[in-house]
Amino acid sequence: MLGPSPLMAGDELPVAEARVRIHAALQPITDQETLALRQSLGRVLAADVISPIAVPAHDNSAMDGYALHGADLLADAPTVLRALPGVTVFAGTPLAQPVGRGQCVRIMTGAVMPEGLDTVVPIELCQVAADAAGDTVTLKPGVLKPGENRRKRGEDLALGQPALRAGHVLRPADLGLLASLGVAELQVFRRLKVALFSTGNELRTLGQPLEEGCIYDSNRFSLMGALERLGLEVLDLGLVADDPVALNATLDAALAQADVVLTSGGVSMGDADYTRDLLAARGEVGFWKVAMRPGRPFAFGPLHAAAGRTAWLFALPGNPVAALKAGSRWAHV
Structure with a gap:
């Protein structure tokens, strides 16, 4: 009444x-419709959007620098590592060869962490010297802890976790998020x-x-x-x-x-x-x-x-x- x-x-x-x-x-x-992502700005989600992938999709470097084994770092003396000669790991091109203990490899931001490596030292914290066998990379004690500057797989969004909840009004940033997940269509309430x-x-x-x-x-x-x-x-x-x-x-x-x-x-x-x-x-x-x-x-x-x-x-x-x-x-x- x-x-x-x-x-x-x-x-x-x-x-x-x-x-x-x-x-x-x-x-x-309550009526719903399916829309392409590019048509969904300002619309209200009718269902949770579940992430079909992990974000990031793999362990990757958060810095430009050198990837290494965290266990090689010395606490009270300089750490000296041998860089793989002529190798740089770029985003989108994973390293196929192994990196042994006492070695490191040049890596760019966003690149997949090579297998077994768990730490990245920023380039500005390194002293790089060349010799006949290639480059040696020296780190002062205490400048880096094991595990630093590595983004872990799924630390932002785990596979199967809701990325956005039903009832959410879609903003420009949301469209970018969903595009990064590979989501092409959305279930929304009609206007x-x-x-x-x-x-x-x-x-x-x-x-x-x-x-x-x-x-x-x-x-x-x-x-x-x-x-x-x-x-x-x-x-x-x-x-x-x-x-x-x-x-x-x-x-x-x-x-x-x-x-x-x-x-x-x-x-x-x-x-x-x-x-x-x-x-x-x-x-x-x-x-x-x-x-x-x-x-x-x-x-x-x-x-x-x-x-x-x-x-x-x-x-x-x-x-x-x-x-x-x-x-x-x-x-x-």
């Missing part, structure tokens, strides 16, 4: 109570569909001549922008004259497609009586007088179509500032 209509009774409805009533009446969208129109004989749309006493419709455009920024699907139904036949036809079109019907104008006490009667005949619409300025007159409730569909009406005041403020207030319930 939406409760009595404070507008008709002359009482003001506190904003907090209005939010509670709206929140209690609405149900979240809320909002049918939007403005009412009033004094309104003209862009491109029409402006007769004396008329104004251009601005509410539809500001509300459309606010809705699209929220990631909603907006169905622009244009302008509707102050005429019951026209309003009925527009409501029929809205109810056939939308989850929400958003209008501006026609809900104040001074507006045409047929508007309230027509809306009330289609559902349980409450005409409220909310304790906020601007945005005081407001109508909310379910509208029922002949085919059994129901959409929720949010009818905002016609004043442009009031319409945008009220629309922003109630869109985030």
Whole structure:
């Protein structure tokens, strides 16, 4: 139940109570669809995304330097190692040959750690000297601990672990994360569909001549922008004259497609009586007088179509500032 209509009774409805009533009446969208990753920005995940790989996928170097056996490090004397001659391990090209005790190998950031090696010394901490047999790498005591500068397989994200949870709104960084996991498609909730129109004989749309006493419709455009920024699907139904036949036809079109019907104008006490009667005949619409300025007159409730569909009406005041403020207030319930 939406409760009595404070507008008709002359009482003001506190904003907090209005939010509670709206929140209690609405149900979240449950319909789902599968989208390509590149189309999913701003959408809401309908299921957990489980990582199909470990991140990182293998032990790898966190530094440019030399990979070595941590057990070769001396605590109280310099550590001298022989580098594999002419070998550098790059990312994407694992080392095929073994690296023995007392040896090390030049390695770049992101490269797979050679088998048996567990530590990387940054190049700036090394003293490298060349001789006939190749390079020797000397480390001062205490500059490095065994296991340092190695990223372990799965330390960021383990295989089979949820990468993102259902209900998460996808941001640009999330798309990058999912692409790094090889995820090409996502299960998301479909977008809320909002049918939007403005009412009033004094309104003209862009491109029409402006007769004396008329104004251009601005509410539809500001509300459309606010809705699209929220990631909603907006169905622009244009302008509707102050005429019951026209309003009925527009409501029929809205109810056939939308989850929400958003209008501006026609809900104040001074507006045409047929508007309230027509809306009330289609559902349980409450005409409220909310304790906020601007945005005081407001109508909310379910509208029922002949085919059994129901959409929720949010009818905002016609004043442009009031319409945008009220629309922003109630869109985030």
